[in-house]
Structure formats: structure tokens, C-alpha cells
Amino acid sequence: MASNITHPLLPLIRKLESITTISDEERAAIESLPVRMQAFQPRQDVVSEGDKPSHCCLVLEGWLCRYKIISAGKRQIFSFHIAGDIPDLQSLHIPVMDHSLATLTAATVAFIPHAAMHDLTTRFPNIAAKFWRDTLVEAGIFREWILCMGRRSAFDHLAHLFCELYFKQEAVGLADSYRCPLPVTQLDLGDATGLSNVHVNRVIQEMRAKGMITLRKNTLVIEAWDELLQAAEFDASYLHLRKRIAL
Amino acid sequence: MASNITHPLLPLIRKLESITTISDEERAAIESLPVRMQAFQPRQDVVSEGDKPSHCCLVLEGWLCRYKIISAGKRQIFSFHIAGDIPDLQSLHIPVMDHSLATLTAATVAFIPHAAMHDLTTRFPNIAAKFWRDTLVEAGIFREWILCMGRRSAFDHLAHLFCELYFKQEAVGLADSYRCPLPVTQLDLGDATGLSNVHVNRVIQEMRAKGMITLRKNTLVIEAWDELLQAAEFDASYLHLRKRIAL
DNA sequence: CGCTAATTTGACCTGGATCAACTACGGTGG
């Protein structure tokens, strides 16, 4: 297929290539997956708690987050998702959603029927293994979040989150030069870290005052890389990226 | 070896049966896995951060926990593991351990070579799918812990943890009648919830005073089931157990 | 230019941490 425009599933291929090598045959199989693309407004649910999805969704553009709301309207965000992520792989093996998935920004999402995914993973155990690996890495990220929530100060926690989001984007070519998109509000950051938006604001100002970061127009710039890593005690190995950026 | 005593891998089979049906052939394949059994003292590392395991480990008896220690000796426990769990399935696909695994009690662990596990999952995709499913469920449990740490009070968090540990054990036949083993110290509970041992103690006393639980000799008795579930806002669906206990 | 959402600031409060004893208890050796 000698098309010279990019294939819609390119983000997925790029993500897989960031951790492994895929054969031409595998690439072709992925590119021939039947997809239904859909555009979403910011802050819309893509899948909701209690749903029984019949499709997996793949982020093509924009940011999504997983979240859950408990009584008194308290929201907890569990993860942020960018192009190439398949945030509800779990629906392949667990019928009922135990949390919701929503856009943070305007986003484009590709829906792939479960049947096609099952077929793909059956025909290509290597791809199945990579998907499994992906959920294992994600579990590792959850553990790191637990650690941050349980044992780090608000300052260190946010520093850690910024490092993580930078690395995740850098690994798939969405960030470089210590600069990356961060299209989320301080309220979202609070819901992700378990802090109040007021406190998030104060911590960010402290980081700015220390010359560690700037955060404007949905762009994070890490001004003092070493200091930020050190405050966060950040060790990227839990992300299990194949390539590490040069420090 | 035509022994009529229970097979050492029975806990694993029981765990799989708690979520799915396994064929005789699959059962035979599991029972013929080459295992090396090892007994551990309490509070010993089974696998340590940075290790590159060549075996998966399966808990046969006793309690294990995953944890990580950061500077200043702060410890965070990520999960508790009981008979039938394979806490380091991830080493099958991710070479380097990003956390440690230790016993809480005296424990017996079966080590299964990665090669044998890869062989098993290749020959029986159904088993591979169940293992994958298991990591997905575990990720869901991590999310619930994140929610508890971020958005619940200490009281509700501990109540939630007690519910979870009861349900997990009940599902594999290790608990009933609102009574289950809980062979961990209050310090361990603190490291799991991100609380200090002092505060854990105070919360537990409050629960006792309210007649909700008793906790003595490493046994948890839930005296007021409904109240505990309600305080925790506990909804067991995130555990994705096949059978639910009758309330 | 006007509206709404997001950020920022200030004042005050509280859940849970920390520190420091002290008690209970299961082993262990004499």
C-alpha cells in the first residue's frame, strides 16, 4: 500500500515501535484493522463506568483520562492518555467498565471491534504479548502513583508527575527539549494527585519561583531538569521505555 | 507420582477456577509445570528491586507483599498476596523488577521457570488470556487504592482495605462467616494505606468502639458488615470476581 | 467586548504526622 499520507493508526504503530520491533506483516495486520473514528469535544465521556464496551478505543489525538467519582462529587483521575494509547484494553477481557474514560481536550478516538482485536491477538501472539506488556507497564505506573500519594509530599508528587508526563510523551515523539504539552487544568492535576486545586496552584508557584518549570498555555517547560528529577526522586525505569533520553 | 494428596499447584488451579472454567488438559498442563518449592521466613525478600528473575513465583501458603522503599526509609506497600497469586507475572514480559516482593508471614513459594510459563501460555492461549486478565484485574485494584489514597479519609480507606482483603480471600475459599486471616501488623497497614502506624491504631480503635470489627491474633472479624461496606463505599465490582458472596 | 472557566490570593481550620513514653505479649533461655 504505497500511500504517502500517514495511516490513521500510525500512533499505535509508533507506540509499539517505541518498545519493540514489529514485522511488516504485523504492521499490515494493524493497518487493516477496521476502525471507526470519532471526534470528541473536551470533557466528554468516551466510555462510562458500568458500560459493557464492544470496541476498544485507541487515542489518535488529544488527551484522555481515566477517572472515577465517589460521593460528595470527589473525583480521582487514575491516568492520562495520549496518542497511541489504548486505555480500555481491559474491556477485551473484563466485560464491565469499573471506571470512566473521558476526554480532557478535543480528541480523536478510533474504535476497534473486540472481535478484530481478538483476531489480531490470536494471529499474532507477539502483538498480544506487547499488549499484555502494556498493561503490565501501566500497572507499574499505578504503583508509582500509589507511592507518590502515600509517601511523597505534594511538591515531590507534582514534580514526579511532570517528569512522568514528559518522559511518556518524549518516548513517542511528542516532546523534546524539556518542553511538552500539558493540556490539563490545575483542578485536573489536583484530581490526579489527590490534592486540592488551591494547593496545586501554590506548589506550582513555588516551582516557578525556584526556576524549575514554567507552565503556560498548556505547555510545560522544565527549566531545571536535574532539580526536578531530584525533588521527585524520579527514576524512569518504572516506565520501561526502550530508549532513554540523553540527560 | 500417583499421590492422593493434593497437588502443590492446587492453589493456582483454585484461583483460576474462581474466575473461569479450565479443561482437564489445561489442568494437567498446569500440574506438570516444573516447580521448585521454597520455604521463607517472615519478612524476607523473595525478589528484590533491580533483580532480573528467571522464574515466576507462585504463592502456595502465607502472605506476601509488594513494596518499594524511598529515601528516609519510607516504605509503600502496593499489594498483599495470598495463596494462588503469581505476584511477579510481570517478569515474564518485563525483565527488570521495579519493586520488591517480600513475605509478611512464613510462606511457601513455588518458582516456575519463565520458559515453562512461556510454553504453557503458548500452548494454551486460554490460560494466557486468564493471566492477562489477572494483571488487568490487578491494575483495577491499584486504581482503587489510588482512589482510596487520594479521596478517602483514613477511616474509610482502612474500612475499604478490610473489605477488599476479606473478599479476595473469600473468593478462593480462605475466608467465610465475616472472618478472615489478616496476618499483618498495624505498621504494615500504615505502609499500605500511606498512614502512620499511630493513626492506623487510632482508626482501628474507633472501628472497634463502633462495634464494626474485631482484630485479634491476626484474625479480622467483621462484626457489622453493612456499616463497614457503607463507610468504605465498597463496591466489589472492581475485583471482578465470578461469584459474589451472599449479603 | 463580554462571558465563563481557570488561576490566584488570603484567612482560617483540621486530619493525620511526629515524637516520646509506656504497656502487652509471645517467645527463649535459665
Added chain:
DNA sequence: CCACCGTAGTTGATCCAGGTCAAATTAGCG
């Protein structure tokens, strides 16, 4: 059988990180 010891549990006093509430101020956007 008892004295001793180390671990786990309990209690009290004090402190502070981060929450809450409310009111600006600013930024983005149609």
C-alpha cells in the same frame, strides 16, 4: 516456671501540610 527481651500495640502532647471557603484577578474565546 519464671525472668528477660524484642516486637507490636497503645496513649498523650504537639505540630504542620494541606484542606476549605470565599473573594478577587486573569485568560481564553465567541
